[in-house]
Amino acid sequence: MALELFAHPLSSYCWKVLIALYENDTPFAYRQIGPDQTENGAALAAAWPLGKFPVLLDDARPVLESSIIIEHLQQRHPGAVRFIPADPDAALRVRLLDRLFDNHVMGQMQRVVNDALRPPERRDVIEVAEARAALDRAYAWLDPQLAGCTWAAGDFSLADCAAAPALFYADWVHAIDPAHAHLRAYRARLLARPSVARAVDEARPYRALFPLGAPDRD
Template sequence: MLTVHHLNNSRSQRVLWMLEELGVDYELRRYERDARTMLAPPELRAVHPLGKSPVLTDDALAIAESGAIIEYLVDRYGEGRFSPPHGASPARVRYNYWMHYAEGSAMPPLLLKLVASRIGKAKMPFFAKPIARRIGETLQASFIDPQLKLHLSYIDAELAKSAWFAGDTFSAADVQMSFPLEAASQRAGAKDLAHIHAFLERIHARPVYRRALERGGRYDYAD
């Protein structure tokens, strides 16, 4: 039996979406973030040593990392759907690229932006707060925001070429890319770019996407 160890407001949501697209039965175990730290609860360490979500268990097998989980699900249950055939076709190369780009390139500057925005809000002596705030603001202005602009402009230009990331057909690469673009729409103005905005509208309009939201619970990034 497939079990998704699901954390609210997290990458785990796209695993639920992928499962709903596949039409596979699964069990959902919910975990809630600590309201103060926003970290995952310690109970997740009983499932995986890193204590992160998502984790998928399939009988005795435990798989972490959303990209690895999605690839496993598509390979096992897809029956040729949601990914181009294996090989060196342009569509497969493009599919593999976006599956890895989502976490390897798109997410790091978004995570840095989140961390930098919190530097000035951390607990510290009052006299250090202006210095910390200035460090965070400088880091964002000089490095993080230019990087985000570069990546988002690139993604928007790529989506101008085709409706979906691997070409003209919806695939698991679109599921994988959903979280960075949803996060960027909240933190970095991605929804102001026409093709990214249209992509987000397309995925949010999918009935299966809405069904995954109903199962997963609170997910602020879909707004």
């Protein structure tokens, strides 16, 4: 089956899917979205009128939303890495952490980024303060959850695919307190994993697009 992924190298949700593809060496065509790839933008709009990416085409059938795409890959294009455990309780834990990293880390980080993209006169210091406080609460909850763990929920899983881009960018936007040693060590392990490192490296040429300024690290 022919797989095509509509994505951009800087996008956190695109990283999430790319990491899963790279983990199992799943062959796919990378249809990058950008001003120089207008044909890919048109094809994306035809596949998904909301125009959000990533979108996976599997033999021309659109598969939408990053978590669903990864579950689809496991069902239809399985590899050595299983992203959702077979055990139902373990699977619930993975899905819980996936939602937490997407909604309470990446989502809060995105609130700060979105504010930076607005004209100065429309920026909202209360919105940004609330998002930063929410990140602090998420970091504090996650830190003890990761004590004694290599990966978020046992073996490398969907939860880690979500965690890698979420923690990568969140730490740029609102640094993880050094007191959260377990969380900081987990982020470092994620960035050292080959699939994640590949996504990070592919995004390096686009770091100037990050609206808050990419820090000189990672």
